[in-house]
Amino acid sequence: MNRQPAERCAHLGFSEIARIRNRILELGPAARLHALHGGEPLFETPAFITEAAVRALREHRTRYAPSSGIPELRAAIVEKVRRKNRIPAEADHAIVTSGGLHGLLVAFLATVNPGDEVLIFSPYWTPMKDLAALAGGRLRLIPWTEARRTGFRSALERYATPHSRVLLVNTPANPTGTVLTADELREIAEFAGERDLVVISDEAYEDLTFETPHVSIASLPGMFERTLSVFTLSKSYAMTGWRVGYIVAPEPWMSALRKLVLNTINVVSTPMQWAAVAALTEGEAFIEQARAVYRQRRDRLVGGLRALGFACEPPQGTFYAFPNVERVLGPKSWDAFDLLLNRAGVSTVPGVVFGPHGEGHLRFTFSVPLETIEAAVEAMRKVL
Numbered sequence: 001m002n003r004q005p006a007e008r009c010a011h012l013g014f015s016e017i018a019r020i021r022n023r024i025l026e027l028g029p030a031a032r033l034h035a036l037h038g039g040e041p042l043f044e045t046p047a048f049i050t051e052a053a054v055r056a057l058r059e060h061r062t063r064y065a066p067s068s069g070i071p072e073l074r075a076a077i078v079e080k081v082r083r084k085n086r087i088p089a090e091a092d093h094a095i096v097t098s099g100g101l102h103g104l105l106v107a108f109l110a111t112v113n114p115g116d117e118v119l120i121f122s123p124y125w126t127p128m129k130d131l132a133a134l135a136g137g138r139l140r141l142i143p144w145t146e147a148r149r150t151g152f153r154s155a156l157e158r159y160a161t162p163h164s165r166v167l168l169v170n171t172p173a174n175p176t177g178t179v180l181t182a183d184e185l186r187e188i189a190e191f192a193g194e195r196d197l198v199v200i201s202d203e204a205y206e207d208l209t210f211e212t213p214h215v216s217i218a219s220l221p222g223m224f225e226r227t228l229s230v231f232t233l234s235k236s237y238a239m240t241g242w243r244v245g246y247i248v249a250p251e252p253w254m255s256a257l258r259k260l261v262l263n264t265i266n267v268v269s270t271p272m273q274w275a276a277v278a279a280l281t282e283g284e285a286f287i288e289q290a291r292a293v294y295r296q297r298r299d300r301l302v303g304g305l306r307a308l309g310f311a312c313e314p315p316q317g318t319f320y321a322f323p324n325v326e327r328v329l330g331p332k333s334w335d336a337f338d339l340l341l342n343r344a345g346v347s348t349v350p351g352v353v354f355g356p357h358g359e360g361h362l363r364f365t366f367s368v369p370l371e372t373i374e375a376a377v378e379a380m381r382k383v384l
Contacts, residue, residue: 011133015126016353019379020337024347034376035368037347039174041238042293042319042367046286049237052278056271065270067262069096069246073273076280077231077246086208086219087229089248096268096276099243100204100232105258107228108166110253111198112137117167119156119197121147123322123354123361125174140164143357144176153187160195167197170218172205175354175363176322177315179212189220199227207236207287209317210295218248228253235319236287237279244268244276294319297366297373304377305364308384316319319367322351326360328384333359344379 020037027033056062068074077094081087097103104127112118114136120128122141132139133255140159147155156167169188170237172185180188192199199217206214218227232245247257256344298314305312306324312323329336333350340362351361 008134008334010084012130013126018127020347020349020353027214032345033341034344034346034372034379036364036366036372036376037349039320039364041235041290042297042369043238043290044225044240044284045238046279046283047154048282049239049279051304053242053275055269056274061274062270065267065273067267068258069094069268070270070273070277073246073277073280076277077248080280081216081229081231081248085203085216085229087216087248088224091382093248093250095247095249095254095261096273097230097245097247097261098265098268100202100230100234100245101127102243102265103230103232103245104128104200104202105134106257106264107230107247108135108137108201108368109260110256111135111166111200111228113165117161117163117164118168118200119160119164120168121170121173121178122356123175123351123358124168125170125202126353126355127328128168129355132184137166140356141357144173144178145357148178151187152184153191156191157189160191162196165198167192167199168202169199170193170202170204171217172209172214172315172317173322174205174318175349175351175358175361177318177320179209179214179316181212182215185215185217189217189223192226195221195239195332197226199223201229203229204232205235205318206231208291208294208319210291210314212316214317228257233276233279233297237283238290239275239279242272242275244272263271277330294366297368297370300370301364301366301373304373308377308380319365321364321366322358322361323364324360325362329362333362336362340380343383344376346376346379 028259074094078089108131112135116137118132118141142159217227218224228249234240302314309328310323333352349357349363
């Protein structure tokens, strides 16, 4: 009997962030940690969203929905991206997915052939490497710092090869908090057009921006036709466990995405889709309030990290800070992680988890109470 898993599984990793989370859970509440390693929103899901799901349950709206999503949700998506993202989508250009990660998975499967390269700015969100591997492709890393120093077009020209087919754009970016400016996106768009690259745009943190506004690359001239824009409700509306996201794209991508969604999940939970309708149509006030709260926590954490001697630019988006800690804790981010965890009781994420260009950094979340930030900074001050 053949007991070997399929070969594709050998090319997949298991999320180091999940390993860190499991390690923290094993320590238990007695450890009294200052938990700055997480990726959850600060808030509970707003009541009006929860009520929409409860109402759908009470009204027995629980049968299979169309695999692309209920018409009301797809209409809300199209209205939202036209108004807010300036993406020229029509009724048939939206499909509902089981969260952002599922959206990225089917986007990779729809665009990446075996042997293709996916250009991606590094550090990058950890699952990207495995999503590329599942599709038979591989990542081609472009350092964020180099792209910002030399210009994005120059960096893309330096790293692209004849095997490059897909360009992954993540703004606001996890883990760095980078938000691409409109000018930077225009550089990227011009290069993608000239090289005939397909773009996957990961916009999970679109609503969590501060001084630099979010721009969707599909809104730029000539880019809608070559872009699969992937969104999720998880971070904007504190709906991580609800698992609702969506993709906006034209043909021929949409036909491929419909097949992939049908054959991976069949359909997103129907009551959750009704909750998503409420989020997209009634949620702007919640987003504005949340952004102000996150900005306050960002400023408090960044100020504290700088006072400890870490090199830390204020992130322009997300709810993460990504300081360089080499001067204080040394060049190895796993060693820095262990030191803060064991001596200060502060949990973070080693930067190298996000690729080789993250080495020497730690990711801290500021999606926590102010008291947690202040206690963590004080605990680190006592041991550094």
